[in-house]
Amino acid sequence: xxxQPIVEIKNLYKSYRRAGxxxxxxxxxxxxxxxxxxxxxxxxxxxxxxxxxxLIAGIDKADSGLIKVVGTDxxxxxxxxxxxxxxxxxxxxxxxxxxxxxxxxxxxxxxxLLLTGLSGKERRGHVETAMSVVxxxxxxxxxxxxxxxxxxxxxxIARAVVTDPTIIVADEPTGDLDRVSAEDILELxxxxxxELGKTIVMVxxxxxxxxxxxxxxxxxKGVLNAYPQTHI
Amino acid sequence: MHILKLIFxxxxxxxxxxxxxxxxxxxxxxxxxxxxxxxNAWYAGVxxxxxxxxxxxxxxxxxxxxxxxxxxxxxxxEGVTNVSYGNWFGGIYIDEKNFFANFAVEPESYLxxxxxxxxxxxxxxxxxxxxxxxxxxxKLAEKYKWKLGDTVVLKxxxxxGEWDFVLRAIYKGRDKNIDETQFIFHWDYLNExxxxxxxxxxxQVGFYMISVKDPALAADVSVAVDKTFKNSxxxxxxxxxxxxxxxxxxxxxxxxxAIRMVSFVVIxxxxxxxxxxxxxxxxxxxxxxxVLKTLGFGGTYIAGLxxxxxxxxxxxxxVTGTILTFPAAKAFGDAMSQxxxxxxxxxxxxxxxxAASVVVGVVSAIIPAYRAVSIRIADGLRRIG
Numbered sequence: 001x002x003x004q005p006i007v008e009i010k011n012l013y014k015s016y017r018r019a020g021x022x023x024x025x026x027x028x029x030x031x032x033x034x035x036x037x038x039x040x041x042x043x044x045x046x047x048x049x050x051x052x053x054x055l056i057a058g059i060d061k062a063d064s065g066l067i068k069v070v071g072t073d074x075x076x077x078x079x080x081x082x083x084x085x086x087x088x089x090x091x092x093x094x095x096x097x098x099x100x101x102x103x104x105x106x107x108x109x110x111x112x113l114l115l116t117g118l119s120g121k122e123r124r125g126h127v128e129t130a131m132s133v134v135x136x137x138x139x140x141x142x143x144x145x146x147x148x149x150x151x152x153x154x155x156x157i158a159r160a161v162v163t164d165p166t167i168i169v170a171d172e173p174t175g176d177l178d179r180v181s182a183e184d185i186l187e188l189x190x191x192x193x194x195e196l197g198k199t200i201v202m203v204x205x206x207x208x209x210x211x212x213x214x215x216x217x218x219x220x221k222g223v224l225n226a227y228p229q230t231h232i
Numbered sequence: 233m234h235i236l237k238l239i240f241x242x243x244x245x246x247x248x249x250x251x252x253x254x255x256x257x258x259x260x261x262x263x264x265x266x267x268x269x270x271x272n273a274w275y276a277g278v279x280x281x282x283x284x285x286x287x288x289x290x291x292x293x294x295x296x297x298x299x300x301x302x303x304x305x306x307x308x309x310e311g312v313t314n315v316s317y318g319n320w321f322g323g324i325y326i327d328e329k330n331f332f333a334n335f336a337v338e339p340e341s342y343l344x345x346x347x348x349x350x351x352x353x354x355x356x357x358x359x360x361x362x363x364x365x366x367x368x369x370x371k372l373a374e375k376y377k378w379k380l381g382d383t384v385v386l387k388x389x390x391x392x393g394e395w396d397f398v399l400r401a402i403y404k405g406r407d408k409n410i411d412e413t414q415f416i417f418h419w420d421y422l423n424e425x426x427x428x429x430x431x432x433x434x435x436q437v438g439f440y441m442i443s444v445k446d447p448a449l450a451a452d453v454s455v456a457v458d459k460t461f462k463n464s465x466x467x468x469x470x471x472x473x474x475x476x477x478x479x480x481x482x483x484x485x486x487x488x489x490a491i492r493m494v495s496f497v498v499i500x501x502x503x504x505x506x507x508x509x510x511x512x513x514x515x516x517x518x519x520x521x522x523v524l525k526t527l528g529f530g531g532t533y534i535a536g537l538x539x540x541x542x543x544x545x546x547x548x549x550x551v552t553g554t555i556l557t558f559p560a561a562k563a564f565g566d567a568m569s570q571x572x573x574x575x576x577x578x579x580x581x582x583x584x585x586x587a588a589s590v591v592v593g594v595v596s597a598i599i600p601a602y603r604a605v606s607i608r609i610a611d612g613l614r615r616i617g
Contacts, residue, residue, distance in 0.1 A: 051610075059526055059609040080530065087528025094613065098523045102241035112527045114234055159527075 005032035006167060006199050007056055012065030014051055014222075025051050027222045029065070035166075036197045038190065040204055040213035047219040049203045050171055056201055057090050057169040058082045070166045087115045091160030091198075095172035097152040099144040105131070105155045106140040112163045130158040133196075134188060150181030157188055161196070168192065170202040174209050186212045235533065239540035242513070250545060253509045257549025257592070258556065260502035261585050265557035266564060267495035268581040273565075274481060274488055276574035280409045281474040283447035285345065288440040288457055289476075291469040294320075297436035298466050300423075309456045311449040312442055316341035318419055319438040323386030323395060325376070331570040332372055334386060334415035336422040345441050348406040355380065355401035363421050365400035369412035371569065373402045386415075391422060393429065413573040442470070499588050506596035510542050514600035521604045522612025531605035535597075538604055542597035543590070550589030554582055 012029035015022050025048045033039050041049040054060035055067055058074045059082075067074050070089050077085060099108045109130055113123045131137050134154040144152050153173060160168050170189065174182035186209055192198040193214075202213060210216045218225040243250055272279075288306065290296035297319075306315050318337035324330070339360055343349065351359070351367060358380075359365045368378060378384060378399050385396045397417050405412050419437070427434040444453045454470040461468045471479075481488065514521075521534050557577050565575030 054610050057526075059613075083525065083528045083530055086526065092523075092526050094523070096519075098519060098613070100238075100520055100523070102245060103238070111524075115528050 004035055006035045006037075006070055007031070007033035007201070008066070008068040009056070010066040012052075012055065012067065013063045014048070014055065014060075015063055025222050026055075026062075029224050031217065031224060033199060033201060035199055036193055037215065038193045038200045038202070038213045040202050040210040040216045041219060042204060042207075042210050042216055043219035045205075048222040049219045052219065052224075053169050053171055053201060053203045056167075057092065058086050087112060088163065089166050091163065091165040091168040093153070093156050093160050093168065093170035093173045095175040097144070097149070097156045097176075099152055099155055099159075101144050104141050104143055105136060105147065105158075108144070108155055109158045109162050112159060116163065126162050127158075130162040131155075133161060133191075134158045148181070149177050150184055153177060153181070153185050154188065157185070157192075161192060161198070165198075167199045167201065170200060172204055173202060174204070174206060182206070182209065235536055235540065239537060239544055242517075242537065243541050243544050246513070249509060249512070253506060253545055254549045254552065256505050257502055257546055257589065258553040260498050261550050261553025261589065262556050262560055263498045264495050264588055265554060265577060265581050265585050266560060267491050267498070268584055269557070269561050269564075269575060269577050270572070271488055271491055271495075272578050272581065273572040273575045274484070276409055276411065276572075277477040278474055278481065280348070280407075280411065280574075281472070281477055282443075283472070283474070284444050284450070285473040286442040286444060286450060286454055286457070286470050287473050287476040288442060288468045288470040289438070291458070291467040294438065296466070297433075297438055298440065298468065300435045300437055302440065302461065302466075302468070303437075305460055306440060306442060306457055309453060309460065311444050311446070311453045311456075313445050314341055314344055314443040316345050316441045317437040317439065318342065318441070319422060319436075320390070321386070321388070321417075321422065322390040323388055323415075325384065325386055329570075330376075332413050332415055333411070333573075334417070336417055336419040338419050339416075342416070342441070345443050348410045349403040350406050351401045351403045359400035362398060362400050363418050363424075364396065364398055366397040366415060366417035367401035367403055368399060368416075369414050369573075370402055370404050371412040371573070372415060373399070375413075375569065378402075391426065391430075391433075393425070395425075397421075408576050409574055411573040413569060441473075499592065503592045503595055506542065506546060506592050507599070509545070510538065510596045510600045513541065514538055514604050518604065518607055518612045519614075522607065522609045525609050525612070534604050535601040538601040539594065539597045542600075543593035546589040546593035546596070550585055554585045557581070557585070 009029055009031040012026055014026040015024045029052065041052060043049045051060065055062050056069065058069070058077070062075055065075070072085060074082065074085060100111070106127055109127045110123055113126055118126065128137065131140055134157050136151060136154055136158065139147060139151060144155070147155065173189070174185055177185060189200055190212055193200055202209070204210050288298070290298055300317070303315055303317060306312060316338050318335045321334045321336050323334045325332070343351070343356070355367070359367050366384070380399055380402070382399045383396050384399060385394055388395055403412070423434055442453065442457070444450055450472050457470040458468050524534060561575060561577045565572060568575065
């Protein structure tokens with residue numbers, strides 16, 4: 001049976017204005033992503049893959065077109081509504097981990113839960129679960145500076161999953177890691193898909209990382225190739 | 233609770249920068265507090281003035297005397313309850329640098345008019361009995377280590393000669409704003425000596441102090457006194473004690489204005505320093521603010537972090553600066569006691585310190601907070617490294 005798309009993108013356009021000139025970044029993008037799918041977006045620098053990821057995650061606004069994520073047309077949401085929507089539906093993994101350096105691993109993972117109505121005790125339970133998923137239960141009181149790159153990225157993944165979002169977006173999650181750490185992170189992401197049923201959209205330059213995805217879509221000069229390049 | 237923890241941790245990310253900024257604010261608040269205290273000290277005489285007291289002097293100038301015979305005429309004016317009189321003596325103790333105010337007054341009426349000078353009853357009686365006796369303020373006696381019974385010699389400038397006095401009483405101020413550095417002696421001692429040495433200058437006073445039944449009568453009584461002596465050889469000018477004191481201050485108004493301006497310039501300078509600190513701190517954290525926005529935190533939370541950090545730093549500097557103002561004011565006041573006999577840090581100064589730190593904290597955070605809140609998430613996330 002065909003999986004129900006969790007992300008639906010129709011006729012999406014996005015451009016930037018620089019020095020009075022309009023520069024198209026994404027042109028007529030149409031894309032469906034099914035639930036529990038691991039999709040990799042590839043393409044050369046400046047092809048618009050990070051922009052597309054940002055649009056799917058609701059941290060940027062499209063010029064026109066439709067982006068429906070988990071049944072919500074996010075192009076029609078205000079900034080405040082988008083912030084609330086992101087807090088409940090999207091988990092983020094960044095290339096440089098983007099942890100708050102003055103907070104411990106526990107406090108970093110707890111951050112998204114502060115926007116929920118959970119009590120301190122409930123938050124602690126959620127954080128402990130998320131930290132055990134990424135195998136860092138013994139590093140909860142460590143600050144980011146006391147962790148390796150791979151461990152920091154695992155904390156970032158714990159932060160991404162702690163609110164149990166439907167979709168996880170990852171922008172070059174292995175771009176700043178050595179090969180072994182990168183493998184660990186990719187395996188962890190596969191587990192998130194297989195064991196927790198998460199949908200992951202990942203931007204990467206690394207063919208090895210893309211190889212872990214179910215589907216690879218290529219972007220070139222803002223245009224999405226008509227067919228998936230690889231389907232695993 | 234979490235936001236407070238994050239504000240605190242953010243504030244000490246760059247410990248040296250934060251401590252230097254706090255030190256700068258501490259020094260600025262200390263300077264601001266001291267300058268405000270100097271201004272207050274300037275107005276101490278005005279503040280200590282009573283609403284029911286008037287001062288009558290020669291209408292031409294304070295340096296011209298009035299006849300002693302005016303005393304009885306003034307006493308008869310309706311609304312007047314007490315009249316005293318005196319002269320600025322202008323004596324020098326050992327050296328000109330040892331300046332302090334010294335007056336010859338009619339003691340009994342003077343002490344009734346100025347109940348804020350508190351003398352022990354036995355010392356007061358001893359002073360009133362001894363025509364060559366004088367009473368001095370506590371601070372003045374402490375400064376020159378005078379003890380009761382000591383003879384003190386002043387060299388006259390306005391009234392030439394060597395004048396010796398015996399310390400019979402030491403007064404304390406009833407309130408904190410009472411000058412405790414004055415030297416007061418019997419007008420009769422001065423007048424009798426003048427009768428012998430310069431008879432033309434005898435029976436003349438420099439000013440009259442008048443108390444009225446009700447402060448509301450002050451204007452009427454002033455007019456009545458001046459009217460009484462209109463077209464006489466020595467016309468009078470009567471005004472409230474406050475207006476009289478203000479007359480002295482108006483002579484140095486430009487200095488007071490300059491000090492006031494400098495005190496605000498100090499705050500503006502530290503505001504620029506603080507704004508620079510906050511601008512640097514927020515610029516370094518744009519990516520973090522972008523992450524927080526990505527996670528769903530709104531502009532209010534991010535602005536709260538920036539304003540909170542700014543206010544935390546300025547408050548730390550303000551509290552330290554205000555605490556240090558007290559010993560600094562004491563040291564300054566002791567060193568400058570001949571110019572500023574009253575040099576106390578007022579409650580108003582502390583409120584102004586607090587207000588200045590809040591203004592600096594808020595103003596310094598406005599632009600950094602605006603930039604952090606308004607930056608696009610995608611742009612913020614690009615600022616990594």
